[in-house]
Amino acid sequence: STAPTAPSRAEFPRDFLWGCATSSYQIEGAGSEDGRVESIWDRFAATPGKVRDGSNGSVACDHYHRWPEDLDIARGMGLDAYRFSIAWPRIFSASGGKPNERGLDFYSRLVDGMLERGLQPWATLYHWDLPQFLQDQGGWNERATVDAYLAFVDAMTRRLGDRVQHWITHNEPWCTAMIGNFEGLHAPGLTDFKTALQVCHHVLLSHGKAVPLIRANVPGAQVGISLSLHPVRPASASAADQAAAERHDGLRYRWFLDPLYGRGYPAATMAQVGDAAPSVLPGDMEAIAVPTDFLGVNYYFPETIADAPGAAPLGSRVLAPASVETTALGWEVAPQGMTELLARIENDYHPGDMYITENGSCYDDQVDGSGEVNDTDRRRYLQRHLGALKDAVASGVKVKGYFAWSLIDNFEWAEGYLRRFGLVHIDYATQQRRLKASGKWYRAFLKDET
Ligand code: GBH
DSSP, rough: OOTTOOGGGGSSOOOOOOEEEEEEHHHOTTTSSTTTTOHHHHHTTSSSSSTTTTTOSSSTTTTHHHHHHHHHHHHHHSEEEEEEEEGGGGGGGSSSSOOOOOHHHHHHHHHHHHHTTEEEEEESSSSSOOOOHHHHTTGGSTTHHHHHHHHHHHHHHHTTTTTTHHHHHEHHHHIIIIITSSOSSTOOOOHHHHHHHHHHHHHHHHHHHHHHHHHSSSSOOOEEEEEEEEOESSSSEEEEEEHHHHHHHHIIIIIHHHHTSSSSEEEEEEHGGGGOOOOOOOTTTHTTTEEEESEEEEOOOOEEEETTOOTTTTTTEEOTTTEEEEEEEBOOOOOHHHHHHHHHHHHHOOSSSEEEEEEEOOOOOOTTTOHHHHHHHHHHHHHHHHOOOOOOOOTTOOEEEEEESSSSSOGGGGGGTOOOOOOOOTTTTHHHHHHOOHHHHHHHHHHTOO
């Protein structure tokens, strides 16, 4: 049954864009085909203890071969748009040199497949799969990686720019920088705060420098960046918890949005990070502040922050809040957090158009005796978040579209294949695809039958 809070499509503006998202390393497989080289995630996943089930993305959903079926499913659901990412290790196998034609051809066929099915392609240029040869030269900690990224962006936008207008420079720079280089929980698995902030700076700089390049190669390009953002809530009303939440928010939210919207790194956070501050060259902050066409917001859950004296980096920690509804990963289910977050960004930065470029939930799905996946929790999560999105639209926030994470179950990074986010179930033994109850509901919603 449909929850009373579920809106219908007709309650959104007619031109509101509906889609699903995926990323290359999480779905493609074909790890060593057609000239693809090793990525930092292949290396990281091969390191014992880094991925919970010891798995990797070398086969994943075999999307590299099964993409026509996956795009048929996306079309069958009635999506307007499909957000995918491009594997840099398929395009460049060494520093300098020419792009790999077989890699370019794969994405060219994929994009043609989307257009044939009436799906608007949204291409993400970096969703965490850095070529390992670049990490061997220092990765994003090195300024030279910005130039390598621009060569990759140039190759992709030249090849696809006659058919792809929507470009996302980076997915979640926080994760690239902090989870990969400070927390050590994602590739490349480093645990150094100063490195993380330098990585962050180079990622933001590479975004800023990519925007004019994309515009030069793609007539009419719409360019943006996707950030993972959380409403931040102090664990208690105590002054210590409130100050901790403020410090956390400075690094988690303002550290990204302030420079992107022309304010430079926030002074208070800059003072708190001290010696870990990144090295910034003249002109960098102006480059990062280049105007964009939209802001992508990836929203999953609010963060509850407690004071934690001595905890790196800024003396705070994220709490698992007690007695709230959570998904199977322990993430709080808080639809109104999305409304709140969008309103805050609108108010703080007036970024123009925003898109929810990811939102979704992890549950322990089971295929039942009749071959169905009755994921009522995920369906309800989706319904409630679309209700919250409707509230955001009604309040005048300029949010123009929504991409569910994810089209299909996939390699969930450090969780391996143990965690499922798809609207479509994957049986990894057979690669069989099955539309879950959540996907069927989204299909009905998109056909305006709910
Ligand atoms: C997105 O990141 C990614 O873009 C996507 O690739 C991924 O599959 C999807 O989310 C689902 O995870 O569990 O308390 O340790 C979302 C950013 C980064 C938010 C990791 C949660 C871990 C918090 N996520 N973070 S905790």
